[in-house]
Amino acid sequence: MDVQQKLTILADSAKYDAACTSSGAQRSGGRGMGNTVMAGCCHSFSEDGRCISLLKVLMTNHCVYDCKYCVNRRSNDVPRAAFTPEELAELTIQFYRRNYIEGLFLSSGVFRSPDYTTEQMIATLELLRRKYNFWGYIHAKAIPNTSQDLIYKLGLLADRISVNIEFPSEQSLNLLAPNKSRKAILAPMGQITQGIKSGTRDLALYRNAPRFASAGQSTQMIIGASPESDYHIIKLSAGLYDKYQLKRVFYSAYIPKVQDALLPAAGGEPPLLREHRLYQADWLLRKYGFAPDEILSEETPNFNPFMDPKCNWAVNNMQLFPIDVNTAPKAQLLRVPGIGPTSAARIVTARRTGRLSTDDLKRMGVVLKRARYFIAAKDQPTGYKYTKEGVIRSLIDPSVFSFGTEQLSLFTPSKPAIGASSVIEAAEEAILCLKATI
Amino acid sequence: MSKSNNLAQAADVLYVYDGSLAGFYSCVFHSIYSKTLPVDICPEEALQPSLYPAIYIATEQDKAERVRRSIPQKIAAEALPLVETVFLSCLEHKELHLLEFLLMGYAQGARVLKMLGDPLVSKIYAAQQHLLGEKQLLLGFIRFSDYGGALAAVITPKNFVLPFLAGHFISRLSGENFLIFDKTHKAALVYQDRTAEIIPIETLELPEASNEECEYRAMWKSFYKTISIQARYNPKCRRTHMPKRYWENMTEFN
Structure with a gap:
């Protein structure tokens, strides 16, 4: 050979x-x-x-x-x-x-x-x-x-x-x-x-x-071949980061290739949306100062399929917002959906030269699509006026539907798949459903 | 407009220079000492017929050096690499924007570097980001071929990134001889016998690839195909991370 x-x-x-x-x-x-x-x-x-x-x-x-x-x-x-x-x-x-x-x-x-x-x-x-x-x-x-x-x-x-x-x-x-x-x-x-x-x-x-292994240690686990909840998994990851000082935990959506009574049926779709949510939560643990219990809990042990975990946390803690970009400490800026470490650092630098408006933020490259609902700025001292439905429409993660609607059923295994024939219908149903829960 | 204009009055003239960094600094010198802000600054190569009268600004090393030294002294040490990076970027009217940025810096001092929300300053930073981002991608996407022991690669970047790629590849391939040809800017980074230089070069004729070279290309292509997981097929994600304009010079797509 x-x-x-x-x-x-x-x-x-x-x-x-x-x-x-x-x-x-x-x-x-x-x-x-x-x-x-x-x-x-x-x-x-x-x-x-x-x-x-x-x-x-x-x-x-x-x-x-x-x-x-x-x-x-x-x-x-x-x-x-x-x-x-x-x-x-x-x-x-x-x-x-x-x-x-x-x-x-x-x-x-x-x-x-x-x-x-x-x-x-x-x-x-x-x-x-x-x-x-x-x-x-x-x-x-x-x-x-x-x-x-x-x-x-x-x-x-x-x-x-x-x-x-x-x-x-x-x-x-x-x-x-x-x-x-x-x-x-x-x-x-x-x-x-x-x-x-x-x-x-x-x-x-x-x-x-x-x-000895100067770039550190990592590990990976297979997601979706066994019954553990998302809460269980992020608690485990947080423990691994803490106890073994791992650099990264990787999650690998199980691709059903094998027919075995103990595994999901062969030929099914890999749970890519769930894997995506786990990586998002993993970043919140490593780079944004979140604790696993802020992201999920015993009561809600699985991710919201429609929103990324940070948005989900924010809409459930609306009493903490809006925060003023001109005065908030960096750790608090990092809690705003749409603001990451780069944007937060830029805001902290730029506000030393004067009060920032939303136009300033835009020019600095801060993406306001989601952030605008959670911040106050020079031109919006009390925050952005919004309706519940408007917020949800902007916060819903468009990538959800690019993974295909059948993936949504993975999050609620007890219930049948969301009875939607098209992506648009699924989105409308999701908005109604989220409006009721927030 | 920014707060630069108290140092220079807008005037209906066009500066023409030789396209070099020293030439650009000479234009800055001229602008400040004549207290005029031109409508644009053009390298003579790219000069188009214009309604405005053009003045040719000769490159003068001593004046250029005075301007260059003034940047860390009157603005901030970090302003110099910023200006010299953006000068190599593909920002349209970069010379004029840089002149305005310098005038603003002379007036404001170091704080100009922190005014990230300012229309002009944000444009300068965005141009730097664009260049450095392109460089970062090319560190990975450059593909060498072996021609009788020497390595050669072709790139077609929007920004003039060769000076920013040099250090990385010299450190990485220090024992090799290699050449990176930038087709867009007609220049090449040549590293031979442990010395490197960037030279202007019109075209590059490469010989036929040897059998061994073809075998490694074939192996790389088959690795590239094999490593993808069918059940995760996601061409949009691939294009986001690796825009199509880079594909023309990459072995796996040829």
Whole structure:
């Protein structure tokens, strides 16, 4: 089998991994080939609109495990292949020189044993770092049940390491991934957290201390294959950010490909709208100072499909608004729907030169479509006059309907799908429904 | 109009200059010392027949240098890179807007940089953002081909981004020889034997791609196709992140 065929098989079986970011590490070049930039860099976007930053492949898609949801499970009849470390290192270098990629994302099926598989991955990374003197970005997957010293070695070679938590709860994990245990996943995650911490500490003491996964750790979980609520999931993420200092948690909408009584029927749509809402909530946790209990609660455990979580929070807390852009602290500006970290920073800068009007805000690039209902400015000292229906019409997230109306039923599994034949009808129904609840 | 006009009276004249940064600074010098604000400032290459009388402003290095030094002194240190970045942008009438911005800066001092809601200042920042945004995309979207060991790429940007791309690629590919040809602005960044320069160049003839080069292109194309998930097909999202005008120079679309 030639490298081209291997690449096709091993990219095809790696593509369901969500993470492709190359962020978190700043390293200048000059020593050999390559550098990394803090913000990461997207090199292309595939037809599904996802960023292609890294050469995302598996070392091999042979696997001794039989996880029910996974395309690479032992019992699935698919073509199998394995890269040799030499082939993969050479391919990475040639793609990198041509600026196709920012580096390598290396995961693997479990071939023979977790340790053997990880040794193959380490061999590849050692070739890249030592023989080719390659200093571009490397993201490596830690395979559960790998011995500690191999995980440590992997972390010294990679910029980022991740262990997939796979499912939002232990019950689902036991049911759908019988060969992996919660403990086997959390053990390397904890080890990596410790490794990163002591690496940073050593670096403060000795300039040449080895760098362990300097771009940090991430994880991902599959959404929609198991019954956990959105509230459960964001509580879990908040816990992971807190306890393991993860850089990112990725959510991957389950794509039903397998027929199994324990899983959603094969051929169904992946819950993309729900995944979208989870990412929005995730940003609120990481960048906007929200606590999970402000976003959802035991009483309302799932997202409002029609509004993004920040709008939803704002319309349920109208008593806090309008806030005056000329005086409000930055943390409060960040709570306004439509104002993000960039806009908030610009407002704080510009208001030192004089009181700001809504026209000033527009020229500064603040998008007022949603924000106008929540702010007061020089020309609108008591805020914008609005009707309930007007607010809802502007706040309703247009992307809801581009995901297709059938997705809306995912949010209320007990009720049948919203009985709408067209997108416009669905929107009108949603507006009526929201007006009643606010 | 902004508060710049107390330094210069609007006059029905057109400045023509050689298109260089020093030439532009010479125009600023002339405007201030003659107390006139021209209707426009045009590089001689792009000069169109006009109703207004044109004055040719000769480039004078010492005057240009005085203007350049005055920017950090009289406005703010951050104003200089802002002005010199926007000078390379594709903002229409950028020379006139920059002149107005400088006059405003001389009058207002450092606070001009914080007046983000001002019509003129916001335009200047938007032009800078446009250039830096295009540069950021190109850091990823540039595609090199290997021609006998040397790498070559073609770009067609709206802004003159080559000076902003140089550092990144020199650091990244420090051991290689490479060339990036900007077809729009007819210039190339040439990096050879560890030294880099930007030179004017009309056209670039590239040799036939070798077999090996074709193989890597084919592998990249098949990777690109394979990595997309059918059940998530979303061409609109792809276009938002990667506007179609970049596709013409990208291996995966050729």
